Amino acid sequence: MPMIPPELLPFTRKAFPCDIQTLKDNLRQDDMNDVRRLSGRDPEEALRRGCLRSSPCVTFFMPGKPEQPVGMGGVVPPGIAWVLFHKDFLKTKKERDVFLKACPLVRNWFLSRSVGGFMHNVTLRENKRIRRWLRWLGAQELPDTGRGPIHFYFTKNKEDNRHV
Structure with a gap:
C-alpha cells in the first residue's frame, strides 16, 4: 500500500474488509445506481x-473518527479512479467543509498514483450531482454520445485541471 501523504491522514486511512461491510448497504443512491448499472455488480x-x-484503496472518515467510514476510494491501475460514499455523509456543514478540503488533496494524490498522470472516471448521465462534482474537481467531461455513461478524465496538466 502506498504511503498516505501526511495532509490526508486527518480523514484518510488504509481500507480494511470491515469497511466494505459498513458501506455496502449504505451507499448514496446515485453511487448505488452507478455501481449496479455500470459494473453489473452488487455494492x-x-x-x-x-x-x-486498487493501489491505493483508502477509507475516508470524519477527523477523529477513523473507525466510522464515510466512504472508500482508490485507483485501479493504470488510472481508473473511483470513490463511493455513505448515504448519511455530507448532511452537516462540518462534513461538507471537510469534504471540500479533502477532494483536491485526494485527487492530486490519486493522480500521482496513476500511470502517466491520467485518470478516468465514469458516471451515469442522470447523476447530475456527481457530474458537477467531477467538473468542479477539474475533470474534463467527454462529449455525450447519447448512448450510455458519461466519461471524465483528469490529467496533471494545469491547463486541463484548474485545481491541480
Missing part, C-alpha cells in the same frame, strides 16, 4: 473488487 462485490484491485 459489496464492487467494493470488494475495488479494494482488491
Whole structure:
C-alpha cells in the first residue's frame, strides 16, 4: 500500500474488509445506481473488487473518527479512479467543509498514483450531482454520445485541471 501523504491522514486511512461491510448497504443512491448499472455488480462485490484491485484503496472518515467510514476510494491501475460514499455523509456543514478540503488533496494524490498522470472516471448521465462534482474537481467531461455513461478524465496538466 502506498504511503498516505501526511495532509490526508486527518480523514484518510488504509481500507480494511470491515469497511466494505459498513458501506455496502449504505451507499448514496446515485453511487448505488452507478455501481449496479455500470459494473453489473452488487455494492459489496464492487467494493470488494475495488479494494482488491486498487493501489491505493483508502477509507475516508470524519477527523477523529477513523473507525466510522464515510466512504472508500482508490485507483485501479493504470488510472481508473473511483470513490463511493455513505448515504448519511455530507448532511452537516462540518462534513461538507471537510469534504471540500479533502477532494483536491485526494485527487492530486490519486493522480500521482496513476500511470502517466491520467485518470478516468465514469458516471451515469442522470447523476447530475456527481457530474458537477467531477467538473468542479477539474475533470474534463467527454462529449455525450447519447448512448450510455458519461466519461471524465483528469490529467496533471494545469491547463486541463484548474485545481491541480
